[in-house]
Amino acid sequence: MCKWWAQDSLGLTEAIHEKMKDRIFPAKVKIGISGCQRCCSESQVRDIGINGTTKGWMVFFGGNVGTKPRIGNLIAWGLSESEAIDCADRLLSYYGSYANPKERTARFVERIGMNRIKTELLVLLPYIPVDNI
Numbered sequence: 001m002c003k004w005w006a007q008d009s010l011g012l013t014e015a016i017h018e019k020m021k022d023r024i025f026p027a028k029v030k031i032g033i034s035g036c037q038r039c040c041s042e043s044q045v046r047d048i049g050i051n052g053t054t055k056g057w058m059v060f061f062g063g064n065v066g067t068k069p070r071i072g073n074l075i076a077w078g079l080s081e082s083e084a085i086d087c088a089d090r091l092l093s094y095y096g097s098y099a100n101p102k103e104r105t106a107r108f109v110e111r112i113g114m115n116r117i118k119t120e121l122l123v124l125l126p127y128i129p130v131d132n133i
């Protein structure tokens with residue numbers, strides 16, 4: 001176990017894998033989960049990124065690397081494990097509903113904008129305080 005571990009990233013990885021393994025999305029989806037904010041799994045440049053902190057989990061959306069890299073938007077923080085899984089699930093469901101075929105999350109977020117994601121999705125998530133949206 002790494003000495004910097006703030007949260008159980010291996011346990012969350014198993015739970016997310018179980019939840020997502022049969023899902024089909026418009027394009028490739030990569031999920032990075034890091035046990036602390038040192039971000040060794042490069043979570044902030046993954047479609048879904050989740051970082052552990054001493055106060056719970058942070059969730060990022062819309063990151064990627066490649067020829068046009070993008071750092072994912074910070075969506076929520078201070079989440080429990082079940083909230084982080086739910087948040088990732090809802091973000092990817094929303095993406096699955098509105099993305100164009102083969103459109104990765106980074107380009108999806110750029111095209112539709114965070115304001116639309118906030119007003120159509122994030123305001124509905126009870127574990128995100130209104131002041132944080």
Ligand code: SF4
Nearest residue numbers: 002005035036039040
């Ligand atoms: S992100 Fe890196 S430093 Fe942090 S707990 Fe994981 S392996 Fe350790």
